[in-house]
Amino acid sequence: QNGGYRTLPLSGHVGFGNLPDQLVKKSTKQGFCFNILCIGETGIGKSTLINSLFNTDFDDPMSEHFLPNVSLRARTYELQESNVLLKLTIVNTAGFGDQINREDSYQPIVDYIDAQFEAYLQEELKIKRSLFSCHDTRIHVCLYFISPKGHSLKSLDLLTMKSLDSKVNIIPIIGKADCISKTELQQFKIKIMSALFSNGVQIYQFPTDDEAVSKINTIMNDHLPFAVVGSMEKVKIGNKMVRARQYPWGIVHVENENHCDFVKLREMLVCTNMEDLREQTHARHYELYRRCRLEQMGFRDIGPENKPVSPQEACEAKRHEFYLELQRKEQEIRQRFVQRMKEKEAMLKEREKQLQTKFERSMLMHQEMKLKLENQKQILEDEIAMFIEKKAKAKLLQSQASFSTPVVILKRDKDGK
Amino acid sequence: PHAGPVESKNEAAMSELVPEPRQKPVVPMKPMGINANLLGYIGIDTIIEQMRKKTMKTGFDFNIMVVGQSGLGKSTLVNTLFKSQVSRKSSGWNREEKIPKTVEIKAIGHVIEEGGVKMKLTVIDTPGFGDQINNENCWEPIEKYINEQYEKFLKEEVNIARKKRIPDTRVHCCLYFISPTGHSLRPLDLEFMKHLSKVVNIIPVIAKADTMTMEEKTEFKQRVRKELEVNGIEFYPQKEFDEDLEDKTENDKIRQESMPFAVVGSDKEYQVNGKRVLGRKTPWGIIEVENLTHCEFALLRDFVIRTHLQDLKEVTHNIHYETYRAKRLNDNGGLPPMTVETEENHESNL
Numbered sequence: 001q002n003g004g005y006r007t008l009p010l011s012g013h014v015g016f017g018n019l020p021d022q023l024v025k026k027s028t029k030q031g032f033c034f035n036i037l038c039i040g041e042t043g044i045g046k047s048t049l050i051n052s053l054f055n056t057d058f059d060d061p062m063s064e065h066f067l068p069n070v071s072l073r074a075r076t077y078e079l080q081e082s083n084v085l086l087k088l089t090i091v092n093t094a095g096f097g098d099q100i101n102r103e104d105s106y107q108p109i110v111d112y113i114d115a116q117f118e119a120y121l122q123e124e125l126k127i128k129r130s131l132f133s134c135h136d137t138r139i140h141v142c143l144y145f146i147s148p149k150g151h152s153l154k155s156l157d158l159l160t161m162k163s164l165d166s167k168v169n170i171i172p173i174i175g176k177a178d179c180i181s182k183t184e185l186q187q188f189k190i191k192i193m194s195a196l197f198s199n200g201v202q203i204y205q206f207p208t209d210d211e212a213v214s215k216i217n218t219i220m221n222d223h224l225p226f227a228v229v230g231s232m233e234k235v236k237i238g239n240k241m242v243r244a245r246q247y248p249w250g251i252v253h254v255e256n257e258n259h260c261d262f263v264k265l266r267e268m269l270v271c272t273n274m275e276d277l278r279e280q281t282h283a284r285h286y287e288l289y290r291r292c293r294l295e296q297m298g299f300r301d302i303g304p305e306n307k308p309v310s311p312q313e314a315c316e317a318k319r320h321e322f323y324l325e326l327q328r329k330e331q332e333i334r335q336r337f338v339q340r341m342k343e344k345e346a347m348l349k350e351r352e353k354q355l356q357t358k359f360e361r362s363m364l365m366h367q368e369m370k371l372k373l374e375n376q377k378q379i380l381e382d383e384i385a386m387f388i389e390k391k392a393k394a395k396l397l398q399s400q401a402s403f404s405t406p407v408v409i410l411k412r413d414k415d416g417k
Numbered sequence: 418p419h420a421g422p423v424e425s426k427n428e429a430a431m432s433e434l435v436p437e438p439r440q441k442p443v444v445p446m447k448p449m450g451i452n453a454n455l456l457g458y459i460g461i462d463t464i465i466e467q468m469r470k471k472t473m474k475t476g477f478d479f480n481i482m483v484v485g486q487s488g489l490g491k492s493t494l495v496n497t498l499f500k501s502q503v504s505r506k507s508s509g510w511n512r513e514e515k516i517p518k519t520v521e522i523k524a525i526g527h528v529i530e531e532g533g534v535k536m537k538l539t540v541i542d543t544p545g546f547g548d549q550i551n552n553e554n555c556w557e558p559i560e561k562y563i564n565e566q567y568e569k570f571l572k573e574e575v576n577i578a579r580k581k582r583i584p585d586t587r588v589h590c591c592l593y594f595i596s597p598t599g600h601s602l603r604p605l606d607l608e609f610m611k612h613l614s615k616v617v618n619i620i621p622v623i624a625k626a627d628t629m630t631m632e633e634k635t636e637f638k639q640r641v642r643k644e645l646e647v648n649g650i651e652f653y654p655q656k657e658f659d660e661d662l663e664d665k666t667e668n669d670k671i672r673q674e675s676m677p678f679a680v681v682g683s684d685k686e687y688q689v690n691g692k693r694v695l696g697r698k699t700p701w702g703i704i705e706v707e708n709l710t711h712c713e714f715a716l717l718r719d720f721v722i723r724t725h726l727q728d729l730k731e732v733t734h735n736i737h738y739e740t741y742r743a744k745r746l747n748d749n750g751g752l753p754p755m756t757v758e759t760e761e762n763h764e765s766n767l
Binding site for chain 1: 460461462463465467470471479500501502503527528530531533534537577579695719724726728739742747
């Protein structure tokens, strides 16, 4: 029963009975983190509900309906009660359900939750780590707001919840529940729960194993989903100012259990199960994420022959693999480089050859031209020589002819002059 | 923003759990007049109660090691601390057993319960320490054992499919027994504490303090403190781990005045002034173990069990274990790449 250990009786007061106190004292000093994710259509009353739950105006600006995609906004606040410091982070989904095509609505949410797990995992895997002092941003609970208008769950609701149920604790709630009558509400709740059940959606069950809280938790489990109303305004009922919504036909009192399940939600979320929500997130959802992620990275607990592989061996093997891969890559790159070099060299040689031939050819042409021109020069010189000779001969004939015929001479003299 | 005051129903619930009078109220539960404005109270402070309940359900582990030469009263002291026969001497071991030739490590575990809190207590004894003629390196088996426990925990932590609660066998506290010579620390004491104060929380105690007078005790303690300081031995509570001013003032007082605790142990009861008390009967009187004027056992008990038990575990986990882990992973070349290996991206912790 005690893991194989004998139980010994104490013969006097030792004092370790206050050990839980010691532990709690330390945790109180560090403060607590609690992170809530609210998913629901724009205008369904998410911010108002959170304000009402924590009795504070968190000053979250209203979103408009025309956002192009779903974006998540996280804000952290510090609340203090007695000497307990709570770091509360509210993550709101802006633009959920507003687009015409809503196929990808749930993806940013899944990515956000995974990113928080990843951040924690990275910290945990570091060599020098500081897990106890780092701010835990993992989502501890997801409040899923179901629209009160309609007969049952919408397909977007089912799709979103199905993609989140193994990553986060989901508590479904019906927002703006003051527009459903009591009888309709019962039917609505039954339809929703059966739709969730038949689609295999795992919502958060309030734990029933601890006798102190099992009774109240079992009752509460039957009241899911909680039909809530939130309000930022206070109205006077009797002689007190209470959160309420005023209609011409009456006043809906937020904290009246007959009017809505707000008190139940607050009781369950804050007063009874906050610690369990945190623990489930860490022990179940985070461990699942971690396991999947490490397996994805190639780690196994059991080796190829079904023998347990020690993580050190796995690390060594991985490192070796990585190193081999690195070497192979280096080799590849080097080979490629050498190849390129060779190609370029060949190309340059080719070009060189081409230029050489071109050069020789033009040299040749040049020579030919020169020769031709020389020939022509020679011919011309010969002609000039011949002409000079002819000229000399003509002059001689002319001087001989001037002595023979006078009449002719006159004429000739005239001509001859 | 501040919410309203605490409702008194929480106080009633808490007092049911712990019937013994507590010394220091951890959460001041002064019942102020219930505020008529119910909206003021949210219930955030109930998380303390939720956490307390959860931890009580899971129970606690505590592993304490005793080191010192044989005959210094280690087993008796541990039995006195936990008001139960938890040490190996009582679990079927013979007192006339021969002193082993080398240092042995013997761990005995029991479950004890008080006030609804279940504790699995393991007492680790080190027979043979300091008893040989040549005691060189006799701390090595002890250091090896301590590191083996860290290694065990690390292996579990690094698994892909992890246990919900990793069994904690790491040594949370090591009581080192100083022989009451009245003069100074011995070279063996200094060597041991120098080596081991870096891997485990060491609490030095002066054993069999009933052999010293009040003056001798005070002088001896002063000298021991001085010697520890001169040799750079950081015993628990270590100065560098004081979290805030409150811790520092409290721990300074303990470090500079009370430690090392001069203790006497006993598992026999005698009648003194109409009360049954644990004590040692001598011809000249009865030494009352839990009487602060006789010895400092009560201080040790309160320190280890009633105020610093959780802190001992936390320092072991957050500091000593992390140091071991970091060194181990560094020697291994760190963990392989974190991101899924892509063509170009090879980020790593290497």
